[in-house]
Amino acid sequence: MTPAGPLMQNARVTANEAVCREHLRLTLAVPCFPDVRPGQFVHVCPAHASTSAEATAPPAGVAEPNFMLRRAFSIAGLRRIDAGTLLEILYRVVGRGTRWLASLRPGNEISVLGPAGNTFPLVAGKGRAWLAAGGVGLPPLLWLAETLRAAGKNVVAFCGARSADLLPLGVNPEGTPAADAREARLCVRELAAHGVPAVISTDDGSLGYRGQVGEALATYAAGDATPATDLVVYACGPEPMLRAVARHCERRGVECYVCMERAMACGIGTCQSCVVPVGDPADPEGWRYALCCTEGPVFAAGDVLWDDPQRQQRTPPTCCGT
Ligand SMILES: Cc1cc2nc3c(=O)[nH]c(=O)nc-3n(C[C@H](O)[C@H](O)[C@H](O)COP(=O)(O)OP(=O)(O)OC[C@H]3O[C@@H](n4cnc5c(N)ncnc54)[C@H](O)[C@@H]3O)c2cc1C
Ligand code: FES
Known part of the structure; x- marks a missing residue:
């Protein structure tokens, strides 16, 4: 099915909360939003800058947006409500655009163009999916995990960050992440809610497995008997990590999809x-x-x-x- 084309509309901020040291979760309400699936993204910019007719000063308390182009963010979750649709974005503050996003408060409006791009394919006939998320690659895979579970797939997630305080996830108190990457546990609140066990990795070893997410996946794979023919790997994150996961899958003959930035x-x-x-x-x-x-x-x-x-x-x- 071809995804619906993007719409440009104003969205109202309903929440914008910190989830870890550099990440925030932004919830946006839009009156109507076309059919959309995991992998697709929205392109955002200030509402008052989206057309010259509306070019006015930003609302009080909102950072002056000193950039011209829209910024892309994966849709991390979506909920249909009576009054429209709630879209969730999980973002890391890295520059001008994301600093402006971080300054938004409930009630502020922003311009949203979307949904844009294609989607992760749900591969028929394969019962198992592994998700590899490095850093800010997590958002589209969170929503994909929920979708895959709803489709009856057996899912394991690999979530990596440089250190524990940069992991934009809730660690489930009932399931401490294992230091051994061969052990996936229900340790991530957002994933455990859908019955998805995870391996957490941090580069500095401050939580879970010490090492990068591609290494964690390869270590898990070495102790796992899933036949390549029953498995699909989906990955999103920095390009060196995508390349490592892609190479691993190529060697093992596993179907793999990467979300590029x-x-x-x-x-x-x-x-x-x-x-x-x-x-x-x-x-x-x-x-x-x-x-x-x-x-x-x-x-x-x-x-x-x-x-x-x-x-x-x-x-x-x-x-x-x-
Ligand atoms: C399809 C797509 C989906 C995306 N989804 C998400 C998402 O869900 N969450 C999210 O946080 N980001 C996501 N991004 C990245 C996001 O678009 C950029 O982080 C954002 O545009 C940065 O804008 P800025 O104005 O804050 O930074 P800029 O001022 O444009 O850049 C400031 C500095 O940060 C560096 N930088 C830019 N992006 C990143 C990055 N991702 N990581 C580290 N350094 C960076 C730049 O090289 C530059 O040095 C996505 C990008 C694409 C193309
Ligand atoms: S962003 Fe303009 S062609 Fe892709």
Whole structure:
């Protein structure tokens, strides 16, 4: 099924709360929102800056948004209510746009363009799914975990962060994360609610397994008897982690999908700023650039060329005043 095209509308902030040292959870109410599935994202900017006719000062207490382009955020959860739809975004404060997001208060309005992009495929005939989330790659996989469980799949999640205070998750007091990556436990509140056990990894060993999420997944896999034919791996996070998970899956013959991140100026396929090199047998050179915003952000891991064939020669598209 082709996902519905994006709508541009104003959304009202209903909550914007810190979940760990650098992450906040933003809940937005929109009057109507098309059919949407995990993997898709919204592109946001200040409501008063979205059209020149509305160009006014920001509401009191909201940071002056000194940027021009929308910012992309995966939909981390969605709830239909009588008055419309509640969208959840989980974000890490890294720069101008996310500092502006962090300054929003309930009642403020922002402009939302979405849903944009494609979705994680639910693969028929495979009973098991492993989710690998590194850092800010967690949001789309939280919603995917819920969707996979509703479809009757057996799911295990691998959630990694640099340290425990950067993990945007509630640690379930009844299930302390194991230091051994071969042991998945109901230790993450948001995942345990759907019956999904998790392996937590931190680079500094401050919680769970000491090491990176790709290593945790490989360690778990070494002690697991799931046949490759019954398993799908879904991953989202920094590109080196995606590459490591993709390589692991390729070696084991496991189907794998990765959610890629690119700077996105337009989010709707017009500016060509968000390219991902992919293999394409129909192309005379055997590969081409795909647009992450419309053909992605989810790609079959085996299609992505992790070493861009033209990286040495190519000058990437640039945008000023981002
Ligand atoms: C499809 C898609 C989905 C995304 N989903 C999410 C999401 O669910 N939650 C979320 O927090 N982010 C998500 N992102 C990333 C998010 O769009 C960027 O973090 C955001 O645009 C940064 O905007 P900014 O103005 O705050 O930072 P900028 O001012 O644009 O950048 C400030 C500095 O932070 C660096 N930076 C930018 N992004 C990141 C990052 N992700 N991690 C570390 N450093 C970064 C930049 O290189 C720069 O040095 C997603 C991106 C895409 C393309
Ligand atoms: S962000 Fe403009 S084409 Fe993808």
